[in-house]
Amino acid sequence: MIFHAEAIITPREGVLDTQGKAVEKTLTHLGYKGLEEVRVGRIVTMRIDAESGDAAAEAVKNMCQDLLANDLIETYKISVREA
Amino acid sequence: MKTAVVVFPGSNCDRDVQRAVSETLKTSVEMVWHEETKFASEPDLVILPGGFSYGDYLRSGAMAARSPIIAAVKEHAAAGKLLLGICNGFQVLTETKLLPGALLTNTTTTFICKRSYIRVEQTDNFFTYGLKKGEVVQYPIAHHEGLYFLPPAELEELEKAGRVVFRYADPNTGEAGAQYAPNGSLNGIAGICNEKGNILGLMPHPERATVSHLNGGTDGAAFWLSIARGFAERSAC
Numbered sequence: 607m608i609f610h611a612e613a614i615i616t617p618r619e620g621v622l623d624t625q626g627k628a629v630e631k632t633l634t635h636l637g638y639k640g641l642e643e644v645r646v647g648r649i650v651t652m653r654i655d656a657e658s659g660d661a662a663a664e665a666v667k668n669m670c671q672d673l674l675a676n677d678l679i680e681t682y683k684i685s686v687r688e689a
Numbered sequence: 690m691k692t693a694v695v696v697f698p699g700s701n702c703d704r705d706v707q708r709a710v711s712e713t714l715k716t717s718v719e720m721v722w723h724e725e726t727k728f729a730s731e732p733d734l735v736i737l738p739g740g741f742s743y744g745d746y747l748r749s750g751a752m753a754a755r756s757p758i759i760a761a762v763k764e765h766a767a768a769g770k771l772l773l774g775i776c777n778g779f780q781v782l783t784e785t786k787l788l789p790g791a792l793l794t795n796t797t798t799t800f801i802c803k804r805s806y807i808r809v810e811q812t813d814n815f816f817t818y819g820l821k822k823g824e825v826v827q828y829p830i831a832h833h834e835g836l837y838f839l840p841p842a843e844l845e846e847l848e849k850a851g852r853v854v855f856r857y858a859d860p861n862t863g864e865a866g867a868q869y870a871p872n873g874s875l876n877g878i879a880g881i882c883n884e885k886g887n888i889l890g891l892m893p894h895p896e897r898a899t900v901s902h903l904n905g906g907t908d909g910a911a912f913w914l915s916i917a918r919g920f921a922e923r924s925a926c
Binding site for chain 2: 620621622624625628672673674676678679
């Protein structure tokens, strides 16, 4: 079965996020009030052929651990749905 | 001292390093494409050069750290031989976990290309053995992700173990620290080594300050001579 999978990778708490700070500053300049913190991450999407949704999620988890995320500075969340 | 330079797609300081080493140490340097799985020359020193491997996609150095040649690089380092990563090479070393930490985006949010002044913090390793502890040298920097990061407890351990080899400094007073780091690097760290002192990663480029006609200064020449000396004298211990 083909699944659509998504890994959302974000900077870990406590890790300096220069990109997030720059975006936050510009949003504030645009007049948005009450912003306390902006963090910027990335989304990796893929179509993946697997036996089940769990198997697809497991494969994406391994990809995150092997390459997509650096566990020292980033965390990730995975979502999978039938394509 | 036999030297090899690994070339990744997007490396752009590979020839500079080759030339700096070959001209300073009067030796030939093997260039190794990242898809190779071994070194032909059984090198004593392997250098991961600066540049933008794989376009810095995903994270700087992330894809290069998973290249076929990396298994041979790890074996080389595990055997106690010398491994040097400069700029993008340093990022590759942290991505392979051969050195701790990560290099984050500069706090300026900009790419910084200029001369930088760094203080030699310790000489108890193979690379700065021939330099003077406390001396300030000038090697240029050229990077967008040069902010050295390590969680506080691990950073303290790294400091205690004397593994911070270079720190950004004021060239006039010799004072070093975070306030002199152009990129916001924690504790002003510009270069670190592993426990054994046979792996070094640094953000500034000594190869850009090796031959005088490049106008980047000549402090880098002493660095290559220092490695050769460290290799000859410390290996004999």
